[in-house]
Amino acid sequence: MIKKKRPRWIPVVAAMIRKENQVLLGQRPESGSLAGAWEFPGGKIEIGESPEEALHRELNEELGINAEIGSLKFSITHQYGDVGILLLFFEVHYWKGEPKTKHHNEIKWVPISSLDDIHLPEANKKALDQIKAALR
Ligand code: DGT
Numbered sequence: 001m002i003k004k005k006r007p008r009w010i011p012v013v014a015a016m017i018r019k020e021n022q023v024l025l026g027q028r029p030e031s032g033s034l035a036g037a038w039e040f041p042g043g044k045i046e047i048g049e050s051p052e053e054a055l056h057r058e059l060n061e062e063l064g065i066n067a068e069i070g071s072l073k074f075s076i077t078h079q080y081g082d083v084g085i086l087l088l089f090f091e092v093h094y095w096k097g098e099p100k101t102k103h104h105n106e107i108k109w110v111p112i113s114s115l116d117d118i119h120l121p122e123a124n125k126k127a128l129d130q131i132k133a134a135l136r
Contacts, residue, residue, distance in 0.1 A: 009084045013055040014042035016073065016135060017092045017099070022111050023135060025118065026062065026104030033080075037121045038110070040089065051088050059095070062103040067095040073134040078123035087123055089134065112136075 017024040017040075025038040041062050045054040052069040059067045070091040078085050101107050110118060112135045115128065124131065 011045045011086045013051050013088050014040035015092045022109040025110050026107045034121045038118050063099040065095040065097040065099050067092050074130045076127045
């Protein structure tokens with residue numbers, strides 16, 4: 001009998017960090033997957049963490065901020081090769097500390113109206129309408 005490979009899913013949390021009509025994006029490092037794409041800060045949920053705990057940890061590691069994780073706004077799935085990612089988007093309105101570039105190539109505040117022109121990961125491009133609606 002041919003054994004079917006178990007599907008592999010990776011749960012990922014991402015933050016929509018908002019300041020007036022701008023949102024904070026980070027450019028993925030030049031080495032590694034999705035190099036150069038501008039992403040919503042966040043990352044993989046580790047075993048034993050809640051999604052909110054994972055996002056709180058990632059924002060501390062990546063940006064050096066102590067963030068209050070807001071509501072879950074929407075979720076999407078995407079396929080990279082034979083791996084599925086489940087991406088959960090949370091809103092973040094309050095944080096302590098000034099975001100710093102600790103993990104990304106660069107971070108920047110992007111006007112919500114210019115999100116269409118930014119090089120986003122494929123998973124986010126697909127969800128652009130949902131992202132814009134959640135930021136409205
Ligand atoms: P990877 O892809 O295995 O090289 O993992 P990392 O460590 O570069 O990436 P990590 O831990 O931030 O995982 C996030 C995964 O979700 C990664 O495969 C990229 C994907 N992704 C798609 N859109 C987004 C987004 O807007 N934000 C974040 N943080 N990840 C995203």
